[in-house]
Amino acid sequence: MIANVLVNIGKRSRTVIGAALLGCCLVTPRSAVAADCPNPNALGTSRTLVVDPQEHPRIGTMQYRETLPLADHEVVLTFDDGPLPKYSNQVLAILASQCVKATFFTIGSQANANPEGVRKLIAAGHTVGTHSQHHPLNMDRMPLERARQEIDDGIVSTLAALNGDRSKLAPFFRIPGLMRAEIVENYLASQGIQTWSADFPADDWRHISSQRVYELAIQRIEAKRKGILLLHDIQPRTVAALPRILATLKERGYRIVHVVPATADRPATPTEPQQWYLHPPSETVAITLWPSIPNFVFTETRTLPAPVLAEMDWRDADLLDHAQRTRLPALRPTVWPQPRLAQLAAAPTLAQPGADVFRIPEALSLTLLAARSLRSQRIAQPAPGAAALRSQALSARQAKPPRQAAHQTPAAAHGKRRPLPLHAAEAPEAASAPVRVANVKKRTPRAVASANAKRVAD
Numbered sequence: 202m203i204a205n206v207l208v209n210i211g212k213r214s215r216t217v218i219g220a221a222l223l224g225c226c227l228v229t230p231r232s233a234v235a236a237d238c239p240n241p242n243a244l245g246t247s248r249t250l251v252v253d254p255q256e257h258p259r260i261g262t263m264q265y266r267e268t269l270p271l272a273d274h275e276v277v278l279t280f281d282d283g284p285l286p287k288y289s290n291q292v293l294a295i296l297a298s299q300c301v302k303a304t305f306f307t308i309g310s311q312a313n314a315n316p317e318g319v320r321k322l323i324a325a326g327h328t329v330g331t332h333s334q335h336h337p338l339n340m341d342r343m344p345l346e347r348a349r350q351e352i353d354d355g356i357v358s359t360l361a362a363l364n365g366d367r368s369k370l371a372p373f374f375r376i377p378g379l380m381r382a383e384i385v386e387n388y389l390a391s392q393g394i395q396t397w398s399a400d401f402p403a404d405d406w407r408h409i410s411s412q413r414v415y416e417l418a419i420q421r422i423e424a425k426r427k428g429i430l431l432l433h434d435i436q437p438r439t440v441a442a443l444p445r446i447l448a449t450l451k452e453r454g455y456r457i458v459h460v461v462p463a464t465a466d467r468p469a470t471p472t473e474p475q476q477w478y479l480h481p482p483s484e485t486v487a488i489t490l491w492p493s494i495p496n497f498v499f500t501e502t503r504t505l506p507a508p509v510l511a512e513m514d515w516r517d518a519d520l521l522d523h524a525q526r527t528r529l530p531a532l533r534p535t536v537w538p539q540p541r542l543a544q545l546a547a548a549p550t551l552a553q554p555g556a557d558v559f560r561i562p563e564a565l566s567l568t569l570l571a572a573r574s575l576r577s578q579r580i581a582q583p584a585p586g587a588a589a590l591r592s593q594a595l596s597a598r599q600a601k602p603p604r605q606a607a608h609q610t611p612a613a614a615h616g617k618r619r620p621l622p623l624h625a626a627e628a629p630e631a632a633s634a635p636v637r638v639a640n641v642k643k644r645t646p647r648a649v650a651s652a653n654a655k656r657v658a659d
Contacts, residue, residue: 238300244447245300247275247456253469254372254395254462261398261429262479264381268400270476271427274455278303279399280434281332281375284311284318292434292443293325299447302459303327305434306375306397309334309358316362323369328461330373330397331355341380348385352394371462373397395462400428400479403442411441418446422455425479 238245250269259265269277278296283289283305296303305322307329312319322329334354337343343351352374363369372394376385379398389396401421405414418430432439450457463469475481 240298240300243298243300244451244457246302246459249302249459249461250277251461251463251467251470252395255390255393256469257395257477258390259386259396259398260477262400262425263402264379264398265396267477268428268479269458269460270470270472271458273426274453275427275458276422276450276455277429277458277460278432279306279375279397279429280304280432280439281306282311282336283307283434284315284322285435286315286318288437288440289315289318289434290321291440293321293327295440295443295447296327297325299451301447301457304330304371304373304397304460306330306332306373307355307359308332308336309355310336312355312358312362319359319362323363328371328373328459329359329363329369330371330375331359332375333377334358336377338378338380340376340378340385341382343382343385345384345388348382349388352385352389368464373462397429399431400425402431403439403446405433405436405439405442409438411438414438414442415445415449418442419449422450423453428479 250271252269257267260268262268271277278301280289280292280303283292284307305327307319307322309331319329331352332355333340333351335351337351340348340351356370360367360370372392374389374394375397376382381396381398386396401418401424403414403418403421418432422428422430432443461467
């Protein structure tokens with residue numbers, strides 16, 4: 202009996218103790234969350250990512266191949282160009298209300314003017330990097346010495362605002378305007394500083410509305426589904442758009458990741474190499490892992506041997522390919538006659554004509570000789586004088602019928618005589634033929650009658 206009572210007391214004790222322990226386990230996290238973030242509906246910071254700048258010196262797919270090793274629906278918030286108390290303090294208040302940690306890239310001149318603003322960033326638990334001393338927009342064209350001075354002076358100014366405590370300043374740097382240059386990136390890598398670009402901007406530095414800033418931020422985050430968001434804590438449009446951006450990210454299941462640098466006491470988060478790509482390569486897509494082709498020039502210009510004519514026959518290959526594509530039996534290639542070089546080199550010749558082709562018959566030869574002698578005699582005969590020509594013309598005129606008087610030229614009607622052409626003198630038998638007058642104007646019957654009345658009869 203007593204034993205049974207002791208057993209029951211023991212069971213009850215174990216039950217009470219177990220319930221108390223379970224209650225402690227359930228209440229402690231809620232109390233801790235409530236203590237860390239007073240807003241139970243806040244977006245919050247899902248995790249802290251520790252990176253080693255020397256292992257991955259350049260990140261951000263807007264300009265580089267690698268980015269932060271984020272999972273799907275994870276976003277890193279970054280702000281440039283501060284601190285500017287009027288707007289930077291409002292950004293800090295918005296982030297605090299959502300229990301969100303971000304990374305700020307400060308300008309050295311702004312840190313000198315507002316050192317308390319830099320200390321507020323550290324006090325709120327954010328990561329602070331640098332953004333040069335004067336925010337020049339030509340670092341891609343700067344000499345190395347001037348770019349180095351911009352980088353070093355920005356670091357010195359930010360450290361001065363932090364009372365020289367290097368443990369509070371992250372070795373992160375973002376080039377102003379993202380005007381990257383290889384000499385600048387190499388110098389930053391030599392100093393153990395990680396160069397940050399971004400994966401998507403919100404264009405809040407442009408003269409656009411806060412609604413447009415919100416739309417661009419959400420659209421670009423949704424397009425890539427993870428990455429680094431670039432904002433500015435010195436713009437009023439950013440202050441107005443930031444609460445809506447955070448609320449939409451929470452509504453759509455996005456999580457905020459806080460990035461800090463690795464130290465001796467804080468090792469880097471273990472990651473795989475493919476995690477540093479926005480779209481990690483798979484077994485079927487191995488292009489990312491292939492080595493890049495180096496730039497080279499041809500140092501030798503040796504000629505290749507000329508192909509043989511027999512090796513340039515492409516017909517059989519086409520026939521086989523056609524047969525494989527159409528699943529037909531192999532076709533028998535047609536044997537085409539191949540040209541011979543000897544035949545191509547031979548020059549074409551014509552048949553030699555016979556001697557009879559150039560032989561002239563005897564009768565035709567005599568006729569040609571007689572015509573040639575008559576022509577010689579005509580040329581040798583002296584030309585008649587002016588008196589002979591005039592008598593020949595007069596006799597020819599008398600031989601004309603009366604009707605031709607109306608068709609004579611005006612000069613002949615007035616008694617003027619024109620010399621006959623030379624061929625009329627050479628051929629006396631042609632004098633009796635009627636003379637053809639060219640270019641004679643057509644006259645009316647009245648003009649013809651008047652001319653006949655005035656003409657003197659021969």
